Amino acid sequence: MRTLLIETSTSEGAVGLAAGTRLVARKQLSQARRHARDLIPAIGQLLDEAGWAPRSIELVIVDRGPGSYTGLRVGIMTAKTFCYATGAMLVGGCAADILAHAASDDALSVATLIDAQKGNIYARHFTRTGAGEPLEPTSELAVVDAKEWLATLPEGTLVTGPALDRFADVVPATLRTTEEGRRYPELSSLLGIGRSSCDAGRRDDPWGLEPTYLRPSEAEERWRQRHGADAS
Structure with missing residues (x-):
């Protein structure tokens, strides 16, 4: 099955x-978050270099977040438009699940951290029963205070995710952290999560897939503060 992968939830965007x-x-995208400018040409270049026609793509897998508001909107809209135009199937992968998928097989407890601004993170905890067994979430994805949530994790938990770059100084000494360069969503993990969903018959409607935000953007919060929460 030929698959197009779109990862735009962070500044480390990529397509594959x-x-x-x-x-x-x-192909790596610009780190300046210029996903709208870079994404379509990057996909076209990849297809040309591979000698693949757009309609030969059978599946599109896209990171649906949470993460960068702008990046997610651009990535998901591109994925939906591509599927609508070509008839490809669509699967959206949760960013926390993608990060956990990349954890080492011997990590029995894994925590994923994605920056939610204002000292908060998008957080999720996973465990496995033994080395090599699949990770299963023990909590729903939620917006939490970074320092408080990290303090609740079991000793030896492997902590990963792009928010580690910002919150490394509040990670308790009883926890482990992934090395720099391995804290961002990887295309190989996006592929693994997406293929598992597709093979299990869990696919998304190109008309209905939306980014996972969990909280308003800063622009929306400023608008509400200025106009009142009940303003329309």
């Missing part, structure tokens, strides 16, 4: 192509 379960091409 996969044949079956194998990643065959990838």
Whole structure:
């Protein structure tokens, strides 16, 4: 199955192509968050270099967040438009699940951190029963205070995610952290999560898929403060 992968939830955006379960091409996007300018040309370049026609893509997997508001909107709209135009299937992957998927097989407890601004994080905790077993979430994805939530995690938990770059100084010494360079969503993990969902028959409606935000954007919060919570 030929698959297009779209990852725009952070500043470390990327697009890729996969044949079956194998990643065959990838292209990094600008770190300046210029996803709208870079995304479509990057996809076109990847397809041209691979010699793949757009309609040969059978599945599109996109990170649906949470993460960068602008990046998610651009990535998901691009994925939906591509599927509508080509007839490809669509799967949206949760950013927390994608991050956890990349954790080492011997990590029995994994926590994912995504920056939610104002000292908060989008957080989720996972555990597995033994080395090599699948990770299962023990909590719903939620917006929490970073320092308070980290203090509740079991000793030895592996902490990962892009918010580590900001909150490393409040991670308790009883926890482990992933090394720098491995804290952002990876295309290989996006592929693994998306293929598992697709193979299980869990696919998304190109008309209905929306980003996972959990909280208003800063622009929306400023508007509400200025006009009142009940203003329309």
